[in-house]
Amino acid sequence: MKFTDGYWLLRDGVRLIRAKDIDRVDQHGDGLTAYAAAKQITSRGDTLNQPVITVHLSAPAPDVIRVRIEHFAGALDLGPHFELTSTEVTAQVRHAEDASWVELVSGRLSARVATSGPWHLEYRWDGELLTSSTERSIAHATVEGEGTYVHEQLGLGVGETVYGLGERFGAFVKNGQTVDVWNADGGTNSEQAYKNVPFLLSSRGYGVFVDDAGPVSFEVGSENVSATQFSVPGERLTYEIYGGGEPAAVLERFTARTGRPPQLPDWSYGLWLSTSFTTDYDEATVLSFVDGMLERGIDLSVFHFDTFWMRGYHWCDFVWDPQTFPDPRSLLAKLHERGLKVCLWINPYIGQQGEIFAEAAREGYLLRRPDGSIYQSDLWQAGMGIVDFTNPAAVAWYQGKLAALLEDGVDCFKSDFGERIPTDVVWHDGSDPVRMHNYYAHLYNKVVFEVLEEWRGEGEAVLFARTATAGGQQFPVHWGGDCESTFEAMAQSLRGGLSLVSSGFGYWSHDIGGFEGTPDPAVFKRWVAFGLLSSHSRLHGSNSYRVPWLFDQEAVEITRGFTRLKQSLMPYLREAAEETTARGIPMMRPMALQFPADPSCRYLDRQYMLGADLLVAPVFTADGTLEFYLPDGAWVHVLDGEQLTGGRWYTRSYGFDSLGLFARAGAPVLDLVAAPAGTAGL
Numbered sequence: 001m002k003f004t005d006g007y008w009l010l011r012d013g014v015r016l017i018r019a020k021d022i023d024r025v026d027q028h029g030d031g032l033t034a035y036a037a038a039k040q041i042t043s044r045g046d047t048l049n050q051p052v053i054t055v056h057l058s059a060p061a062p063d064v065i066r067v068r069i070e071h072f073a074g075a076l077d078l079g080p081h082f083e084l085t086s087t088e089v090t091a092q093v094r095h096a097e098d099a100s101w102v103e104l105v106s107g108r109l110s111a112r113v114a115t116s117g118p119w120h121l122e123y124r125w126d127g128e129l130l131t132s133s134t135e136r137s138i139a140h141a142t143v144e145g146e147g148t149y150v151h152e153q154l155g156l157g158v159g160e161t162v163y164g165l166g167e168r169f170g171a172f173v174k175n176g177q178t179v180d181v182w183n184a185d186g187g188t189n190s191e192q193a194y195k196n197v198p199f200l201l202s203s204r205g206y207g208v209f210v211d212d213a214g215p216v217s218f219e220v221g222s223e224n225v226s227a228t229q230f231s232v233p234g235e236r237l238t239y240e241i242y243g244g245g246e247p248a249a250v251l252e253r254f255t256a257r258t259g260r261p262p263q264l265p266d267w268s269y270g271l272w273l274s275t276s277f278t279t280d281y282d283e284a285t286v287l288s289f290v291d292g293m294l295e296r297g298i299d300l301s302v303f304h305f306d307t308f309w310m311r312g313y314h315w316c317d318f319v320w321d322p323q324t325f326p327d328p329r330s331l332l333a334k335l336h337e338r339g340l341k342v343c344l345w346i347n348p349y350i351g352q353q354g355e356i357f358a359e360a361a362r363e364g365y366l367l368r369r370p371d372g373s374i375y376q377s378d379l380w381q382a383g384m385g386i387v388d389f390t391n392p393a394a395v396a397w398y399q400g401k402l403a404a405l406l407e408d409g410v411d412c413f414k415s416d417f418g419e420r421i422p423t424d425v426v427w428h429d430g431s432d433p434v435r436m437h438n439y440y441a442h443l444y445n446k447v448v449f450e451v452l453e454e455w456r457g458e459g460e461a462v463l464f465a466r467t468a469t470a471g472g473q474q475f476p477v478h479w480g481g482d483c484e485s486t487f488e489a490m491a492q493s494l495r496g497g498l499s500l501v502s503s504g505f506g507y508w509s510h511d512i513g514g515f516e517g518t519p520d521p522a523v524f525k526r527w528v529a530f531g532l533l534s535s536h537s538r539l540h541g542s543n544s545y546r547v548p549w550l551f552d553q554e555a556v557e558i559t560r561g562f563t564r565l566k567q568s569l570m571p572y573l574r575e576a577a578e579e580t581t582a583r584g585i586p587m588m589r590p591m592a593l594q595f596p597a598d599p600s601c602r603y604l605d606r607q608y609m610l611g612a613d614l615l616v617a618p619v620f621t622a623d624g625t626l627e628f629y630l631p632d633g634a635w636v637h638v639l640d641g642e643q644l645t646g647g648r649w650y651t652r653s654y655g656f657d658s659l660g661l662f663a664r665a666g667a668p669v670l671d672l673v674a675a676p677a678g679t680a681g682l
Contacts, residue, residue: 013144059106109243151231214435255584271303315355352383485514576611617660
C-alpha cells in the first residue's frame, strides 16, 4: 500500500507519525525496547501531546531477530496467529564503547539500534550490513476512510534482488512490484495468488517474515525505490529477520520456525491421471483411461476423481453420484487391483442441496453472519455455506465424513478452494474475520492432512492443495491452480512454482497441458516433459481429457518415455526429498537459490534445479528452440550425452522427446539413466 505522493508529499487523506528521534533504549532480559518520538525532543515540553513509537527486539531462535512495532499497545489482537516454533537461544546485548548504539545478537545475526538522535536500526550478518531501518522507515499511518496502518521500510542495496511472497505468477524477481498478501481465486495470469506468504527472500542472504495472518502489503522498491516497505492494518506490526548468509540457509531457518514438510510416499511422485473437471465420465470411462494407459506402457500411480464424482449442486456432501458410480467400493477395488492409489476432489463448502447441509446448519458447523444467520452464497454452489474450522465440533464432523471415504478405500484428497472466505462474518472462536481470510487455508488443509495421517499413517498422507499461507508447507503437495493451455501459461506456472518454493514450500506441481481449454499437441508434449521433471506430476484439465492418445501417437511415446525417466530418477528424488524434510530446502530450486554467488542466475525464471545436481530447462516453443544458462563447471546433457562448459549461455533445438536436462559432470544421478538416447532409450 502506498502512503506517499512521491518522496516529499503524502497522499491525500494520509497522516503519518514517523519514528524520528530516539528517546531511549532499554534492555529487558535478553531483549531491547526502543522508544522513538515523532519529532526531535529538545525540551520537556516537547514530550507533551506527541506520540511515541515503541520497537521491541527479541531473539526467538538462533540467527533470527523478532521486531514488534507498536503505536497503541492496548489494541485488540483477536488472532489467528501463525504457529511458530521457538528454539532456545542465548542472545547477547552489546554496547558501543561510546554508548552511541546498543546491539542485540542472535547467533551470527545482530540488530544494532542507535541510542540517541535520528532513528536508525541496522541488521548485520557476521558484522556485515544486510539492511537498515532509518528515520523515514517506521510510521503509523491514518488513512481517511480506511483506518490505521503501521509500516516499516528496509533498505535495498545496489543490485539486491527479492523473491518469494508466495506463489506469484508475474515476474520472478519482485523488485518494482506491489504485492498484496490476500488469497484469491484469480487464475495464473493475474496478479492475484492462491497461496500468499508474507515472507521475502533477499539475494543478500536474509529473509523477512511479517508475522501477521491478515492482509500485508509489500512495496518492493515500488514506493521508495531503494527500500522494501511492508504494512499491515491496525496499531502494531511484527516482523522477523532471518540470517543465513546464503538464501538456502535462510530458508532452513525460516522453515525451522514455520514448519517443514513431512516425508511423502514414493507412489506420490509417480504420474497422476484425472477425470478432468466438467468432462463426462463414469466407471467405464475411468477404467478405459486407466487400462488405456497401462496397455500403452504408461505407468500410472494415482487416479483422481474430480468434482463430478458427486452430484451437481451437492458439493461437497461426500456422496458418490449413484447414476454414474453405483458401486464405488467395487470401483475402488478395481483401481487398487491395477496398482493405483485413488484421490478424491473435496472443498470446504457445503451446497444447500447436499444432504448434510441441514445437519451442518443445525449443529452450528457453518460460518455465520453477525446477525446469526448462516453465511450463504450462490458463487460456486447454489446456497452454499462454509465450514467453520475454528469450531472443534465442526472439525470432528468434517473429518468423520472424510474418514468414511478412507474406510471405503480412498487414499488421498485434492483439497480444492478455500480462498473466497468472507470478512463480514463471525467465527466460532472469535477470530478477527479479516485475519482469518488467509489463515482459513491453513486450518482447512491441516484438518484434511491430519485425518489422512490418522488413517493412512505417517509418511503416507498426501494432499493436492490449491490454497495456502505461511506454514502450509507442512501439508503437501500444492499445485499451481487454473492456468490456460498455452506456452505462456506454462511459463506463468513455472514462475509461480519458483516463487512458492522461495517462500518455504518444499514440493510443487501443476496441471500438465494446462487447465482451461485444450492444448495443441505441441504444448501438451512440451508440458509433459516439464511436468514429469517437477516434484509431482499430474495430468488434469477443465473441459477436455488429458489422456495422451487424444493428442497424437507421439504424445503417447513422450508420456511413456518421461514417466520412465522419472521412475529411474527415484533414488535421486528420494534423497532430495530427505533434504526437504530435514532442512526445508525445496526439491525444485530456483537457480538463484542454488547458485547465489552467480549474478547471471538471479533473474532466471525459465529453468531450475531439481535437487542439487539436475538442471531442468523446459522448452516453451513448438519448434524446440531453447536458450539456457549453465553455471560454472562441467555439465552433461542427460538425454543425448553432450558435454558443455558452464559460465555461459547456449542455444539448442530439441525434439519433443527431449528438453534441457543437464547434470553436473560426474554426478551419481547420471548412473541412474541407463540409456540416454532419446525417448526410445528412456
